[in-house]
Amino acid sequence: AQSVTQLGSHVSVSEGALVLLRCNYSSSVPPYLFWYVQYPNQGLQLLLKYTTGATLVKGINGFEAEFKKSETSFHLTKPSAHMSDAAEYFCAVSDMRGGKLIFGQGTELSVKP
Amino acid sequence: NAGVTQTPKFRVLKTGQSMTLLCAQDMNHEYMYWYRQDPGMGLRLIHYSVGEGTTAKGEVPDGYNVSRLKKQNFLLGLESAAPSQTSVYFCASNHLGLADTQYFGPGTRLTVL
Secondary structure, rough: EEEEEEEEEEEEEOOOOOOOEEEEEOOOOOOOEEHHHHHHHOEEEEEEEEEOOEEEOHHHHOOEEEEEEEOEEEEEEOOOOOHHHOEEEEEEEOOOOOOOEEEEEEOEEEEEO | OEOOOOOOOEEEOOOOOOOEEEEEEEEOOOOOEEEEEEOOOEEEEEEEEOOEEEEEEOOOOOOOEOOOOOOOEEEEEEEEOOOEEEEEEEEEEEEOOOOOOOEEEEEEEEEEE
């Protein structure tokens, strides 16, 4: 069975600093991996996803993530944080049995001026 | 395109009352999902549907029922609400399941007293 672990329920960075949100997964088959973002009082929207091919995936708003099979990781990064990046971020893996998503617990990102 | 819409946005129930949450999508998606979001637990799948007339249990189905009588609608019912069902409920849909992006509604905040 697939599972996802996000390290750190809360991450705080200064504006302009590197953003690094960690995600590790377990899967017995090649995974499909996703990062979703949730702004306050809104639903989730897709940041980026890895299915096959290039292991470095670029998403919206300057975010990217790298699939590392040997480390079973899919960490999310952004070189320079903006105030508007403050949100909750969810890593997810697709359950091969019917397209269900298994979500991590979420990481709340705060950006300090 | 309205995307995925949810009705109502907020609701307060007393223990034992019943209610139905409505999800509608105008993207002709086959797959639809109901999640609940609780602090520190990410999103957990309640029920899902892989097509009109079909439903299946997710991770936390107890106390909920669903119906998918029309392709564009997915209803979530609580027959006898309990305080443990206080949560934010999200509906999502996608076309292909597995590797496809899920599109989320704005959520319904339910409080059970």
